[in-house]
Amino acid sequence: MSSVGRVGAPIHLIYMLLDKNSSQKFFLPKNPEVVNPMPGTLVNSEAVGKGFEFYLIAQQSRKGAVKPTFYRVIYSDSALEEGLLEELIFAQCFNYMNWLGSIKVPAVMQYAKKLGTLVGTQVQQKSVDDMKNQLYFI
Numbered sequence: 001m002s003s004v005g006r007v008g009a010p011i012h013l014i015y016m017l018l019d020k021n022s023s024q025k026f027f028l029p030k031n032p033e034v035v036n037p038m039p040g041t042l043v044n045s046e047a048v049g050k051g052f053e054f055y056l057i058a059q060q061s062r063k064g065a066v067k068p069t070f071y072r073v074i075y076s077d078s079a080l081e082e083g084l085l086e087e088l089i090f091a092q093c094f095n096y097m098n099w100l101g102s103i104k105v106p107a108v109m110q111y112a113k114k115l116g117t118l119v120g121t122q123v124q125q126k127s128v129d130d131m132k133n134q135l136y137f138i
Contacts, residue, residue: 012078014085019070020105024055026068036066039102042086043068052082058093058102069104097135111135 026043027034037057044054052073057066071089080088092106103110 012080013075014073014078014080015075017072017074018105018109020067022055022068022070024068024070025065026055026057027065036061040090041068042090044082044086052076054086056086056090058090059104060101067104 024047026037026041026047028037039058039060041057042054043056048054053071055068055070057068059066061067073085078085089106090102092108093102093104095107096103096110097107
C-alpha cells in the first residue's frame with residue numbers, strides 16, 4: 001500500500017456517487033402548512049435502499065421546495081463510520097471559497113465541476129507553469 005503523511009500510513013478510498021437532481025422531496029408538517037426541512041437534514045432510512053445511501057439537505061431554500069442531494073457509497077475500504085462520513089460531507093458544503101453559508105454539494109465536487117467546465121470550454125492550450133499551484137479557476 002502507498003502512504004501519505006507519516007510513513008506507513010495507508011491510503012483509504014471511498015467512492016461515492018451523488019445525484020443533485022434527485023426528484024425526491026421532503027417536507028416537515030407545521031400547522032397549518034408544510035415547510036422545507038432545515039439545512040443539515042439527513043434521511044438515511046425508509047426512503048433509501050439497503051446499501052450505504054442517504055439524502056442530505058445542505059442548503060436553505062428561500063423559494064419553493066428544497067431538493068435534497070442523493071449520495072451512494074459504492075466502494076469503501078475506510079474504517080470511517082457512516083455518521084462521521086455524513087458529517088464530513090455536510091461540513092464540506094460550507095468550505096466553498098468566497099461564499100457565505102452552505103452550497104448544495106461538497107466544495108470539492110463544485111471545484112471539480114468548475115475546473116472541468118473551464119478546461120472543456122476555455123483552455124485550448126497547455127497551462128502556464130506559474131498557475132499550476134493556484135486556484136485560478138474559481
